[in-house]
Amino acid sequence: MIREDKFLISRxxxxxxxxxxxxxxxxxxxxxxxxxxxxxxxxxxRRGVTVACLGTLKLWSHYLSEPLDLDEPTAILSADLDGRYGGDTEGRWDGKSYWGNVTLEQQEQHLAVLEPMLANFPTAPEGWDGWWRF
Incomplete structure (x- = not known):
């Protein structure tokens, strides 16, 4: 993955x-x-509307030239990883409605992150390290 300082949604x-x-x-x-x-x-x-998403990002590679330092998250993220499938969305917020197949408690937890995230577009939420791209 590549760490970028500037947010570009197209990437x-x-x-x-x-x-x-x-x-x-x-x-x-x-x-x-x-x-x-x-x-x-x-x-x-989505359909011309900016949405905020939360979920799991799969990280994998079949061909690394050398082993990764598993104790250093940024070393893992900086490796030549394959991201062709993108993230697995668990929750999505478009400013009006929430999408996700989770419990009401999980939905409330997601919205606690997604609502301020969308309101502060394009800033990464506090506590999250952004921006990384494949």
């Missing part, structure tokens, strides 16, 4: 909760593989 960036970056790796003769995940938030446009 499909993510803000990441660094405390949730986890994964496992395996090594081969000439390569290492990595599979992990983290919690993330992001902005997207």
């Amino acid at each position: 499909r960036p993510y803000a990441v909760d660094l405390d949730t970056v986890t994964g496992r790796q395996a090594g081969g003769i000439d390569r290492a593989t990595f599979s992990g995940a983290c919690n993330a938030v992001w902005f997207r446009r």
Whole structure:
């Protein structure tokens, strides 16, 4: 992934909760593989409307030239990871309605992040490290 200081929605960036970056790796003769995940938030446009999303970002690579330092989240994120599938959205807020198949308690937790996030577009929410893109 690439860390950027400037937010550009066209680059499909993510803000990441660094405390949730986890994964496992395996090594081969000439390569290492990595599979992990983290919690993330992001902005997207749906039908011309900017929405705030919250969910899980899959982190993986089948061809790393060397093993990653699993104790350092930014080292993991800075690796050559594959992000072709994007984030798995658990909740989305468009300023009027919420989308998500979660309990009411989880919806309230999501909205506590998503409502101020959308109101402060394009700033990453406090406590989230942004912006990262594949």
